[in-house]
Amino acid sequence: MTDTLKEVQKKEAELEKGVERTRETRVFTPAVDIIEKGNDIVILADMPGVDENSVDVTLEKDLLTIYGKIEPEIPANHKLVISEYGIGDYQRTFTLTSEIDKEHIRATVSDGVLRLVLPKAEKEKTRKIPVTGHA
């Protein structure tokens, strides 16, 4: 029973030592699927509460970071009586291999699910270096 509970609960993101957040909010690590589809790598991330205006996808060198900012919708004048999940931002970082065509990454959000399509770059042809010897 406790195992299934852990699976469906959001995981809070861990902070590196010595790093503090500037926003007073909780940050969760979104669950993801990473699928290799032919010429594309597809990343799906569950980020409920996020839409196309509140998600940031940044690429710095080989680090792809997704960040979803949440504006909690709290029912006015209501008191929370049962709380099974926490609300907060989402962040997760992936290291890309150099095979990705970084210019053509596409991102869409639908019903709180972020979909990133990373096309693989055309593989550079392996160059064969001829070895010549002296006779």
Next chain:
Amino acid sequence: MTTTYLERILDPWREFDRMSRLLNRTSSPVSSEYPAVNVWVNGDNAVITTEIPGIERDTIDISVTGNTVSLSGSRPAEETKEEESYHRHELWHGKFSKMIKLPFNIDADKVKATYSKGVLQISLPQLETDKPRKINIK
């Protein structure tokens, strides 16, 4: 480790543990783990919010009986072809159903629900006839 039927009935504590867990489950106001819900109350109105990203809108079913709300829906798996492979598989998919008990009877005709950005929000007002009435003394 597998236990035989005989071992199970010979261990009364194991049985006791199982029974108490069953009892705890039925007396709790919410019936299952997924999806996690938050319940907000303001006097004669309750709001249930739940994060269910990627659910097909048509499959979301909300029904109300007395003081109990039943939620169900399903999330399709990503379509993949044979040659496609998962590097990571953390997303949940399948069918879910959950029951939530409120401290009052619900006016089913006035229930409103929205599903936006993967978050379902249901507003549930208390049944008018169920509200406390002031009795005038003649």
